[in-house]
Amino acid sequence: MVFPAGGRPDLSMTMKFKDKLQQAPWWLLVAFLLALILGWNILADQSYELIFNALSKGIWMTLKVTFIAFLSAVSLGLVIALAGFSSIRLIREVVRFYVEIIRGIPVLVLLFYVAFVVAPALVDGYNWLLQKPIELGWLDSARTRDFNMVWRAVFALTISYSAFIAEIFRAGIQEIDKGQIEAAQSLGLKDRYVFRFIIFPQAVRKVLPPLGNDFVAMIKDSALVSVLGVQDITQLGKVYSSSTFKFFETYNVVAFLYLILTISLSLMVRGLERHLRRFERH
Template identity: 35%
Template sequence: MDWDWSVIVEYKDLFIRGLLVTIELTVVAVAVGMVIGITSGFMRISRNKWFIPAKLYVDLFRGTPLFLQILFFHFAVLPTLAETFGLEAPDAMISSFVALSLNSGAYIAEIFRGGIQSVDQGQLEAARSLGMTYPQAMWHVVLPQAFKQMLPPLGNEFITLLKDSSLVTVIAVNDITYAAFVTAKNTFVRWAPYVTAGLMYLVLTTILSQMVSYLEKRFQTNRY
C-alpha cells in the first residue's frame, strides 16, 4: 500500500477546488430541487388532469440512473438545444446542475407529497370551516405539520445528493472525486488520494447529518 501523503500537499489546490465545486453543486441542486420538488409535489396531490406530466416526470427521474441522466443531458439534450437556438454548448458544470437538480426535484416531490398526505385530512377541513382559504389552510395548518414528517427524508435526500454528486466526475467536472482521480493518475499513488477524497466526503456528510439532527430536535414535539 502506498501512503505517500506528500502528493496530497502537492495537489492541495486541486482538492480545495474539488471541495468548493462539490459544495457548490450540492447547494445549487438542493435549492433548485426544492423549488421543482415542492411545485411537482403540489401537482402530484392535485386532481387536475393537466398535472399528470408531474407524475411522468417523477417516475422518469426516479426510475432511471442518475449516471445516465448526467450523460444524457451533457452529451445529448443540452448540446441539441444549444445547436437549435444558436448558443454555445453548455459546459460540464451547467450539465451537472441540470441533471442533479432535476433528479433531486423528483425525489423531493415524493417526499413533499407523502408529508402532506400524512397530515389528517380533517385538519384541512377544520381550517377551511374557520374561513381560511385553501392556500391559507395549507400554509398555516398543513405544511407546518407536514414539514416535521418531511425533515428526516429530506435530510437523507440531501446527504445522498452530496455523495451522488461524485458521478459528475464522468464528464470531467473538477469535484472531489475528480481531484483524487487526477492525483492518482499523475502520481501513480493510489491509496492517499482516494482515502483523502473519502475523508472529505465523510466530513461533509457528517456536518450535514448534524445539521439535520439539530433541526429534527428543534421541531420535535410530544406526540402524546
C-alpha cells in the same frame, strides 16, 4: 463522578453515566479515530499534504454543485408534489409519469443524457425560437459549448432528485389530518391560505429529516459529475493519481474529505430529528 457531602458516590449519577456510555455511538468513535490517524498523516507526511492541498480545491466545487442543485430540486419537487394534488386528472397523470420515469433512471445515465442530449437540444431550441432576432443581429446565437458542464451537472442532479423530493413532500402533506383542512375551509379560508397557514408549516416539520438525508446523498452523488470533467474532489483526485501513480494515498484523502462532509451533515440531520421530536411532544 459526583460525590455528595458524606463522601459516598451518587449512585443515580453513576447509573446515568453508565447508561450514556452504553448508548454512545461507538461507530462514531471509531470513525473519529480513523479521521485522526488520516489527519495526522496529512500533517506529518509531505506526500499526503501535497495531495490534500491539490484536492481541497475541489471542495468548493462539490459544495457549490450540491447546494445549487439541492435548492433547485427542492423548489421543483415542491411544485411537482402540489401539482400531484391537482383536481385535473391530466396534470396528475403527467406528474406521476415524470416521477416514475425519473426515479427509474440511474443518476449517472441521467447525467450523460442531460449533458449530451438535452443540453444540445435546448441550445437548438433557443436558436430556433429566436431565429429572427439572431438574423437581425439583436442577439447572438447560442453554441452547445457555451452551456457549461457545471450547469449541465446541476441541471441533471436537479431533475434526478426533484422526483424523489416530490414524493417526500407528497407523503408529508398526506400525513396531515384532513380534519384540520376541512375545519379551515369551513371557516371560509381560501385554499392558498389553508396551504400557507395549515398544510405547509406542518408538512415542513415532517419532511425536514428526509430532506436532510437526501442532501447528504446528493453530496455523495455529486462525485458522479466528475465524468463530465467538473473539477470536484473526485475529478481532482483522478487527475492527481493518474499523474503521480499514488492511487492509495490519493483515494484515501478523497474518501477522508467525503466522510468529513457526509458524517458531519448526518450528525446535523440526527440532531434536527431529535429537536423536532421534542418540539412535537411539547
